Amino acid sequence: MEITSKTKTASRLRRKNTWTAWSFIAPNFIGFFLFTLIPVVFSLILAFMEWDSFSAPEFVGFKNFTKMVGDETFWISLKNTFLYTIGVVPLTLVCSLGLAILLNKKIRGIKFFRTAFFFPYVTSLVAIAVVWNMLFHPTMGPINQFLKIFIENPPGWTSSSDWALTAIVIVSVWRGMGYYMILYLAGLQSVPKELYEAASMDGANKWKQFLNVTLPSLRPTTFFVSIMLVINCFKIFDLVQVMTAGGPGRATNVLVYNIYNEAFVKFNFGYASAIAMILFIIVLGITVIQFKWNQRQERV
Numbered sequence: 001m002e003i004t005s006k007t008k009t010a011s012r013l014r015r016k017n018t019w020t021a022w023s024f025i026a027p028n029f030i031g032f033f034l035f036t037l038i039p040v041v042f043s044l045i046l047a048f049m050e051w052d053s054f055s056a057p058e059f060v061g062f063k064n065f066t067k068m069v070g071d072e073t074f075w076i077s078l079k080n081t082f083l084y085t086i087g088v089v090p091l092t093l094v095c096s097l098g099l100a101i102l103l104n105k106k107i108r109g110i111k112f113f114r115t116a117f118f119f120p121y122v123t124s125l126v127a128i129a130v131v132w133n134m135l136f137h138p139t140m141g142p143i144n145q146f147l148k149i150f151i152e153n154p155p156g157w158t159s160s161s162d163w164a165l166t167a168i169v170i171v172s173v174w175r176g177m178g179y180y181m182i183l184y185l186a187g188l189q190s191v192p193k194e195l196y197e198a199a200s201m202d203g204a205n206k207w208k209q210f211l212n213v214t215l216p217s218l219r220p221t222t223f224f225v226s227i228m229l230v231i232n233c234f235k236i237f238d239l240v241q242v243m244t245a246g247g248p249g250r251a252t253n254v255l256v257y258n259i260y261n262e263a264f265v266k267f268n269f270g271y272a273s274a275i276a277m278i279l280f281i282i283v284l285g286i287t288v289i290q291f292k293w294n295q296r297q298e299r300v
Contacts, residue, residue, distance in 0.1 A: 009218045053267055074275065076250045077258035080165060084254060085233040087169040087203040088176075090103035092229055093222065095177040100184030101214075115183070118178040125175070131241035133158060152222045161251040164244050168252055171239060176232070180225050187221035188214070227287060235284050255279050 039122040047064060051057040068074045103114050120128065135141050136157035147154035157165040180294060191214065199209045215222075237256040246261070253261075255275065263272035 003296050011285045039040070043273045046270050047277045048274075049272075050268075050270045053269060057270070060270065064271045065278075067271060068269075068274065068278065073250060073253065073258060077253045077255045080250075080252060081234060081236070081254045084165060084169060084172075084236060085230060087166070087212055088172050088233050089226060089229045091169070091173045092176050092180060093225060095173060096180035097184050097218070097226070099177060099181040100188055104185055114182075117181055120175045123175075126242055128171065128175060129239055134165070136145060136167050149292040158244050159248060161248045164248060164251045168236075168239055170245060171243070172233075177227075180229070183221055183225055184218065187218045193215040197293055201298070219294075219297065221292070227290055230286055230290070231283055 049057040050060045135143050138156045138159050144154040157163050157167045195213045240257050241251050244252040246257050259272045259275050262268045
């Protein structure tokens with residue numbers, strides 16, 4: 001009887017622990033199901049329909065996808081997104097790694113400098129965009145006031161179709177490098193000091209130690225950072241919306257901004273969903289290529 005009682009007690013305890021675990025997990029699953037999975041599935045279905053939110057959805061097959069072939073705005077937004085990504089990813093990688101190396105020292109006030117460089121990432125993006133718009137002002141902005149010392153006609157930045165995307169790239173790199181610096185700092189501090197000592201004994205200078213010890217050791221961190229950067233670059237919207245609203249003209253019209261215009265300005269929800277699907281396929285394809293490349297590098 002005593003053994004049976006202990007078995008029942010243990011069974012009740014397991015059930016209690018199971019229900020406790022589910023009570024913590026369930027809200028996340030419910031939130032994911034309601035606010036992520038259902039909208040994604042609905043968007044997938046909507047990509048094959050024509051819907052303006054006022055009338056009933058009409059199935060149109062691949063019409064939304066064939067429409068993209070002749071849509072000049074779509075191709076411009078796609079080109080701008082790739083140009084933005086090509087500008088932001090390498091610059092952020094270099095800047096964040098450089099900052100991490102500089103701040104991976106035991107000097108007075110190092111925590112302050114790390115916090116200062118990380119602070120822009122947690123600051124309101126709208127506030128950052130407004131401040132940078134004032135800095136980039138073509139006539140009264142301090143950036144052009146400084147550049148006039150060296151050149152007669154400084155760039156128009158956000159008011160110029162040639163420089164607007166460059167301005168957004170600069171702000172994006174400045175804002176994001178502090179966050180990725182923290183990731184690189186964690187990677188640098190996990191590199192065994194014995195590797196540097198062995199390289200030094202072999203006669204390697206600081207540059208060779210960086211190339212043959214630091215960079216290979218940081219490969220997992222660089223791989224993660226590059227994937228996150230690419231995904232975030234293809235999702236860029238808020239900075240474009242506040243700083244340039246896709247302009248001047250269509251100079252900063254990126255894919256997500258184009259999706260926003262098609263859905264909430266023109267009410268072409270079906271076409272917007274089709275563009276969103278293309279965006280998903282592009283990001284998925286680039287991520288798969290990055291994984292394949294990383295696996296090949298690990299075998300070398």
